[in-house]
Amino acid sequence: MLGVCYYPEHWPEEIWAEDARRMAEAGIGVVRIAEFAWARLEQAPGVFDWAWLDRAIETLAAQGLKLVLGTPTAAPPRWLVDLHPDILPVDRNGLPRLFGSRRHYTPASPAFIEATRRIVTAMAERYGNHPSVIGWQVDNEFGCDDTIFSWGPLDRAHFQNWLKVRYTTVDALNAAWGNDFWSMAVSDFAEVELPTRQVCDINPSVQLDFMRCRSDLFIDYFRLQAEIIRTHAPDRFVTHNFMGFSHTFDHFEMGRQMDVASWDSYPLGRIESLPFAEGERNRWARTGHPDVTALQHDLYRAVGRGRFWIMEQQPGPVNWANWNAVPERGMVRLWTWEALAHGAEAVVYFRWRQYRKAQEQMHAGLLRPDHAVSAGGKEAVRVAGELARLGDLPATTPAPLALVFDYTAAWVTQFQPQGKDFDYRILKLRWYEAFRRLGIDVDIVEPGASLAGYRLVLVPTLPILSEAALKAFEETDALILFGPRTGSKDENFAIPVSLPPGPLLQKRLPLKVAEVESMRPGLSAAVAGTVSGIVTRWREVLETDLDPLARFADGAPAMVAAGRFHYLAGWPEEDLLESVARHLLASAGLPVLDLPEHVRLRRRGDLTFAFNYGPDSFALPVAADKLLLGEPLLKAYDVACWRT
Amino acid sequence: MLGVCYYPEHWPEEIWAEDARRMAEAGIGVVRIAEFAWARLEQAPGVFDWAWLDRAIETLAAQGLKLVLGTPTAAPPRWLVDLHPDILPVDRNGLPRLFGSRRHYTPASPAFIEATRRIVTAMAERYGNHPSVIGWQVDNEFGCDDTIFSWGPLDRAHFQNWLKVRYTTVDALNAAWGNDFWSMAVSDFAEVELPTRQVCDINPSVQLDFMRCRSDLFIDYFRLQAEIIRTHAPDRFVTHNFMGFSHTFDHFEMGRQMDVASWDSYPLGRIESLPFAEGERNRWARTGHPDVTALQHDLYRAVGRGRFWIMEQQPGPVNWANWNAVPERGMVRLWTWEALAHGAEAVVYFRWRQYRKAQEQMHAGLLRPDHAVSAGGKEAVRVAGELARLGDLPATTPAPLALVFDYTAAWVTQFQPQGKDFDYRILKLRWYEAFRRLGIDVDIVEPGASLAGYRLVLVPTLPILSEAALKAFEETDALILFGPRTGSKDENFAIPVSLPPGPLLQKRLPLKVAEVESMRPGLSAAVAGTVSGIVTRWREVLETDLDPLARFADGAPAMVAAGRFHYLAGWPEEDLLESVARHLLASAGLPVLDLPEHVRLRRRGDLTFAFNYGPDSFALPVAADKLLLGEPLLKAYDVACWRT
């Protein structure tokens, strides 16, 4: 199903009906509305104006369109902030961040919680049983613009309370954080400072706990809204639109509170915001990187326990990256099909029509400001036609390979990179890419989730490895590859007494990481043996009696295995990753298909999709008469689909 | 006429007479004094000490030197700031910027306005009719060090009042700013926040209005002083010394309040502060870029409606750039002649003698701290001799080509670059340079000014295009070339409903900009046709029935024309610019002269000047006997002048 984001409050009411008609005609099935409209819905505490929204909803519903309602809590109105200035988030220097954009609140503010209850309850009561309203989106893009954090008095008090629950006594807190170091001990939870503006290094244990605390706070805030909605809106799904490649709270944990996950897909902006080399940025500037978006699809399919939507799909150039390219013609269609191939239930374009004013005026829509259909809009219409022709897509089936993704791993490596370029986002992307280049579908799983049925499991790194995670590793028959830093910390961010990979994993992998080295750009270490290539950024010195599969030039083990359990003692560059991937896939009996840099496959049930991210054609291994979409010679920026 | 800046308060009174004598001997005709001397002139509110300044003025006047008095308001004394701490400007974080340098005030402070009235009135009363005082400089370098902005409570109140005048009602304000977006509506002007410390993007409409408000505030502040001076100092000119390449307020608008414009010319520092590539920086490190200073001369000739001075001329190495080179021998003379060739009425060197102490101690003067004449001082003396030999220079005559320069264009592209390197300063410089390389003189004009008599008009970009501007374009016979983003915004920073270039220009140029793309460094688009080359940084997709003069590789129009009106749909690199320039000059019937990268010409009345910015000689197209200055083979860093 295709959809659009629509803001009736931006447009004269006279054109709503025409908009609705054009949506239906274009093959749009669902419309997201009302997020950000708080000021229009509530003019003073408890003083509501629903009339305009009633009319907007009826106008859309009259065309058979289904609706997803967004709660407007990402945009607290001016009067609310004036009544309760402590709603405003506070920056690292203790200065309030001001009204005039969005997400200007901290959920640690009781006044904001109260205001949230009021608007969400009123909205859910009014529209909960509307037959056209099929789902609800809570708030918008938690964490955008560093808004998980706030450093005010309410946030400090909340952190102190959170710590009291976690540790019960200050002695336990002091022990967990190693507060005998540098005389940092506290004698009361009320003495705990937020981790900001310390004179020198901040204790990573404190940073990790503060991150956990803020993650919990937003998960609670989601749950608060979800519970209100469920009370008044039975049988409707509740979701939140996650930002991809954002790690500032635990999406898996919040996902468990949802019926379906959703995320906002802007493939081109990621080219600028992820730490790619310039050459790689230029290469994918108008297409997006072939694996970046796909990885997020696979992640949010896991977050939604099999169900996910694209709640915002880039339809053309946007406004917020350092440079904002026009997508190559065909890419809006390709991105849409790719989302569907990875299992998306719906792809909702952001936005119906480009708005001429305010912050996002340079963000394209399916319509231009002059009401004409944009280039991206034409591609969306084409997809709608193709979708209608193909009918219902089959259910997604599990991939042969699982990649373990962990928010805590992102936090640990962020707070203690040890080497400036140890970036978890890039690490997992490279592992994912290596296997996708060999034609393999990948499932993303969280640590502790069942790994039954997988042939191969990848763990790029998992610094804090729980009993539950170990159990899942033990109970699968899959080959498992652990990357560096796995098991390198206990749950309080301390090094295990038995050294990494820690007592749990050492039961299966009898080795110790005796020393670690982060390598500056320009340094590397060659690896040779069953696998070969080079390691950069990070290298470990292993102490083990295991016979190495490969060694560093100085003879030290680079990769070892004990039965199904493999360990790689460094950050693998492309050649080594490919070598490792081929070895593991062969060992697991999985066939490989060598794909060029710009082509990717993805199966959904009995359908196989192919995507071409480059200007060069690629001959697909399939006959023309089998194809449901596309041609055997997959053209530039084109999509193909066949039944297997 | 040549002049110097002189600070008698820095030197023992015993040497003033000798200084005056040496000035006269060196050929200096005018001296700027008294700016920054507030603390010496007023020791407490209304308690003045004029005696020392009286003596200094008489000492200089006794040598026949003319005087320009600077009002000292750029340097509020300590006691004033202590009496009224709200005079201090406030930074973006809401923290006051402190006493201890200069420009530490916001004109939004009523106390500062009061203090300004007192000192300026007293000074103008005392010296207004002094026969040697020929002019007044108000304050010093408005905007230096980010001092147009201040973010305190007085500034916020001032902005709110300014908005009340502009919009009358909050409904109008909300509509203009698109405040239905993200629930940003206000219900009272007092609710408007300054554009700082918002959580994410700031509305560009707000930023533009705040910039306009601050620009108006400083223009009003200038006018306040100018009116006081005019009351007490009849027939003296009033000016302000603008900083070149500074766009933080509208110099044209302030210029209208002046009798003559003036600006401070530091050619070497600009090499570091403009975003040039390193190679270009190295090439011009000891000469300055051949077009950067020239463009400013042409700009301030327009700002002063034909009349401008150089109020501060770099006489040697300075102190404030990242690196501070010694000018190539000859450059101080060359810069002086270039200013005169562009129409400057006077060139005032900053400063007479290098001061051994405080912030600017590494800034050269015409004299060294040991009282000897500096290298630059010797070149000034040489110019003085040459000037005496040549006699009065003829009046400046209009150039064949006008380049439209717009402060609002600078603001719009700054607040919404859309591509990180879309820099208006560079854009207009490159267009200017391309035509100067072909030997063409350029006039700078503001939008809406008459274009009568020009053969060619360049509009590198003009995002907000007014009725008045259109009228001027319509009423000239010149060919006009509009660059990308012209007409892309209405006066409130919204995209026109009819898409760029907007309804006004679309009357003449029937086209729509359907899509825009900013291109990261490394990306480009080839253009071929009547003109050819490449486009970088910015490209537009045009929708038009016009037959393109040139197309992009994908067939889309790159340059189109409808009669005299031409439009270029991208940021032209050097080759394309040259190609466009040759086409337009040929079409306009203007002859070209191919100049090497380091040589430039400039006419003043019937005189033609030639300047050599490089180490290689250049054979001038003129016979030796015609030359008033220099030789037919123009040597390194040399100047020539002949009558045409």
Add this chain to the structure above:
Amino acid sequence: MLGVCYYPEHWPEEIWAEDARRMAEAGIGVVRIAEFAWARLEQAPGVFDWAWLDRAIETLAAQGLKLVLGTPTAAPPRWLVDLHPDILPVDRNGLPRLFGSRRHYTPASPAFIEATRRIVTAMAERYGNHPSVIGWQVDNEFGCDDTIFSWGPLDRAHFQNWLKVRYTTVDALNAAWGNDFWSMAVSDFAEVELPTRQVCDINPSVQLDFMRCRSDLFIDYFRLQAEIIRTHAPDRFVTHNFMGFSHTFDHFEMGRQMDVASWDSYPLGRIESLPFAEGERNRWARTGHPDVTALQHDLYRAVGRGRFWIMEQQPGPVNWANWNAVPERGMVRLWTWEALAHGAEAVVYFRWRQYRKAQEQMHAGLLRPDHAVSAGGKEAVRVAGELARLGDLPATTPAPLALVFDYTAAWVTQFQPQGKDFDYRILKLRWYEAFRRLGIDVDIVEPGASLAGYRLVLVPTLPILSEAALKAFEETDALILFGPRTGSKDENFAIPVSLPPGPLLQKRLPLKVAEVESMRPGLSAAVAGTVSGIVTRWREVLETDLDPLARFADGAPAMVAAGRFHYLAGWPEEDLLESVARHLLASAGLPVLDLPEHVRLRRRGDLTFAFNYGPDSFALPVAADKLLLGEPLLKAYDVACWRT
């Protein structure tokens, strides 16, 4: 003697005895303890707990280990900060820096001084006469993390008082600072602002005085503690562990209050923190630069007037640089021997055992967290054995060459770089390196110290040159080479009236620096004559009748001499430095030995040591039977020693 830093408070008391036994067994002779333990020693004002420390000391002493006690003042406890929040340092924006790491105090706080007296007195009373306690370390790494500075009200008041002492009257202050410039005059010391958050440039005279003031403040703070300790701990040495390459206070001045200097040696981290080119960083990433550490040894030998310790020696990878390499095998031993060769009395490794928790958990120790001996630990044991074999090392004898190092030179060039890359740390390193590459030992001396006995004296720069300094230059027979900017400022940071190098040096070197130029990267100036090569970054135009030893391409003097006094008018690149070094060494009759980039020599008494920082062997000019350590073919990362 070898030692370790030990924190009994981090470890269960049960293992202390075993730790002590293992230390003794490993050849460790001395243990530093108690620094940072304030919270464990004093739980409330005047409420002490000594029992645990008593037991720790006895346990160590029982193994014959000697002790250095650290006063714990770098780590004020939470309760102290809560009682007196004005202890916290204040950042440049006026915001307090918070509890939660270390060094969170300003000595301008009377409450902190009081608390310091209390804890230091109590500690000195208790342990002052303990027979195993041989010395005391005051506080820890003054200046770490920008903690010399604090910008709060107490700091401002302290600065004002300091100025009153220095200048007596505000007139003198105004004159010294040139406060007639920009109306900056004050009429009372209480009006002086700290040099922060001014609108534009800050007066360098103010910055220099504030730096001097803070330097004095910390020297006084050291003296306060030293006096208390000396009262109660007769015949014990008092020291402080300086941070190398840290210039934020005058180490010579503080050193005069000490019995022995000490410093903390982390060779690998410096590779990242000094402004080296990437190639140089990669080359020495796992060894450290061959001269960086050596220069510090020579410096602190001077600071300690012949006596110095390494109080913290890097034993493996650390945690705090951008990247943290594993030292090449052998380097921990090499670094230790190098310290000893330069005269260190003891090398104390930081730390005994890697701590699993808190900020420094990734910092290696001699033991790993699993209690096994680390790679570095094994090298320390090897050195202990070698040391035992060699017996007492001879006393250090003076080098033939002295390099004048001046903290004020660091401050002047920092506050007025004039060229962005004029970095005093690099300048003096390059001069030092050039002579060490020719096999010459170097003594570091402060300006004014006797230069008797030296054959050659290097002064890379000395902007403020005192009468005492001149006297020392006059009273030696050595050849002296002065670098650029020498004598360029008077004691108040003003340019001398007679121009640089100022009236004192001009008595010996009749020249004037008429102009200076800082050159951006990419610019250079060739020098030819008796010496040749190129100058970058900085060039001076000399006015002199002296016959130049070498000239710039434009004929201007590049190097001149008047008798023993030589002057170099630019920043010499490697080739020019080598040329200058060979000329001076030949003139001084000192023999040279061409060493490759990676090999260095150092004499201690009649012993000569050789160090190999690279992977390639080097044939030493010594027979095998003369060698006390190593072989004639000096292997990679190896050390040799022979008697001369």
